[in-house]
Amino acid sequence: MSSRQPLLVVGDVLLDRDLAGDASRLAPDAPAPVVEVADDRSRPGGAGLAAALAARAGREVTLVTALGDDPASEQVRRQLGPVLRLVELPLTGTLPEKTRVLAGGRPLVRFDRGGGTPGAAGPDVAAALDAARAVLVADYGRGTARAVAGHLADAARRGPLVWDPHPRGGQPVPGARLVTPNAAEARTLTGDDARSLHADAARGSRLAARWRAAAVAVTLGARGALLARAGGDSPMLVPAPYRATGDPCGAGDCFAATAAAALADGALPEEAVQRAVTEATSFVAAGGAGSPALWDGPPSADHTPPRDADPFALARSVRARGGTVIATGGCFDLLHAGHVGLLESARRIGDCLIVCLNSDASVARLKGPGRPLTRLDDRMRVLAGLGCVDAVAVFDEDSPVNLLRRLRPDVWVKGGDYTVDTLPEAATVQEWGGQALVLPYLDGRSTTALARRAARSATGRQRARS
Structure with missing residues (x-):
């Protein structure tokens, strides 16, 4: 496999916040747990997390996303600016914020607020998209991918394009090398609620045909991922190398980022999915997106997955x-x-x-x-x-x-x-x-x-x- 190639990430950035502590008592006025907050951390989520993960190993990464003038957008700029290149679309409104309250490491409740509309792509955005040779689209249904869909269709004809879809987002552009819905998203996108590996593989095949994608990888959480192609021929199950018990938040972004990086470097889809399953499992075991090591340390100069290199x-x-x-x-x-x-x-x-x-x-x-x-x-x-x-x-x-x-x-x-x-x-x-x-x-x-x-x-x- 060749050396690391540059990767362009396109999609919706969120600001994720975790309020973590312990809950050992109930509130006196309601049967609700009282969380004694010991840690308050905020970090880029969505496409921002996927881009940061892709850049961890020293890869050159450009992130095309919509940011505004609000405090959440400013925090994203501060955290992502040192590790990758930001190319911005204007954002009318505020950046979406998602806040989780965790007790004993387990989520109790999540609050969502904010949200804006991406504006038209300027010349710097168009230039970055037109120069891209490998692309990851992290579509969270907030409009960034729709705003640059024409450029993405051209990019899919030039080189590998991975699309991480969302039921509220648009359809992947034709010619995507790999599309990576999770099992729940695949059920929503097809309207089929059957629960079995056979059904997951069939849904992946149907979605590959609908989207005119080379392959679809349906991620199955702790079970791994199913790689399927249109026509239903020879689906491949890639099991997780071991059962990870950490926080799964961000595992899908890790999977998509790893697969896109592997394809950019010349891997086959089968190889990319195998690497992505291993990396996502290690990511969960190491604490997921909430792990302080992900954001507090500088990016590594080498590819060092936690499982077998550090x-x-x-x-x-x-x-x-x-x-x-x-x-x-x-x-x-x-x-x-x-x-x-x-x-x-x-x-x-x-x-x-x-x-x-x-x-x-x-x-x-x-x-x-x-x-x-x-x-x-x-x-x-x-x-x-x-x-x-x-x-x-x-x-x-x-x-x-x-x-x-x-x-x-x-x-x-x-x-x-x-x-x-x-x-x-x-x-x-x-x-x-x-x-x-x-x-x-x-x-x-x-x-x-x-x-x-x-x-x-x-x-x-x-x-x-x-």
């Missing part, structure tokens, strides 16, 4: 929301059933599992000549592909103690013949109040035994041929 950020995020960080470690040279059983058991203990993995040099020192059998990049990829593993961190020393002091997991897990008293890392994790645990391990499974059996088998085949 274990330290994942650990901080899970701790920040009161979760439990689990870590385990080893060489994982030839992954076998014993490894998988240990990892699955470890993941069930807490809210994320980080694997501390010996580097190739570390494995060679510990295991001797001929090891590792599998190089580091492949071992990392196999581990990261397991649904129970949330991130992988590599260490070069013989022991992971220095890495553990950086990760500071709540629980360190090992399997096999250890006891807690004999675990070399037990004293280290106790430094910050962590705990060491030993889990049962499947007998008779080991990388050494697998390697010996493979060697005996190869020797036997060679003798048989001679």
Whole structure:
């Protein structure tokens, strides 16, 4: 796949606000919970969130949207200006604001207010649209996409265009490479309320034909996404890599932004949807749009999804929301059933599992000549592909103690013949109040035994041929 290509995002920006706290009592004058607000955060939502997510990895992103002179528009300019290029349509009225009240991390109520009408596109908007080679339309039904629909139709003929639709918005322009309704939106758009994967796939196929789109990805929340084409041939279900339990707010924007970025870089729709499902799952697990890390830190210079490239950020995020960080470690040279059983058991203990993995040099020192059998990049990829593993961190020393002091997991897990008293890392994790645990391990499974059996088998085949 080629290097990151520029992306143009078109759509309606909102200002999202979260009032978060705890509710432990009812109001004296009504049976309503009283929320003691501990945190008040505002951030760009809608197309603004999608554009910010696309720009996270250092991609050049231009956002075409309608902004006015109201305080909400000014706040959006302040937050988005440092990370992307803003090209504005005039807005008559005020920017829409959506306020959620959360207790214990769960929404209690949402208040919506404001809303304006986008004006005509000026020459700078037309120039940005006409120069775009890859486009994401985040249509929230507020009129921005309708205001520039002619330019978008031309853009769909030039390169990949992804359209994230809304039942109150307009139809995607013909020729869209991918349209990304969620399951509820697909039901509303087709007037069909049947609930099954077969029905979801059929709706996706019907919408692809109606919109003359190359493909439609119906997002299914925690279940993943269904990729369908007109005619109903061979729909593809892309399951989520694991079940994320965080705030799902903004997951659809993350999915659309990731898919559009992948298509801009030359990916096929199947590849784009697979990447988008993985990124959206990681986004939810890391706290969703309300995660402070999304807005407080500078954009990364590299593509670093939380799931398999930044274990330290994942650990901080899970701790920040009161979760439990689990870590385990080893060489994982030839992954076998014993490894998988240990990892699955470890993941069930807490809210994320980080694997501390010996580097190739570390494995060679510990295991001797001929090891590792599998190089580091492949071992990392196999581990990261397991649904129970949330991130992988590599260490070069013989022991992971220095890495553990950086990760500071709540629980360190090992399997096999250890006891807690004999675990070399037990004293280290106790430094910050962590705990060491030993889990049962499947007998008779080991990388050494697998390697010996493979060697005996190869020797036997060679003798048989001679």
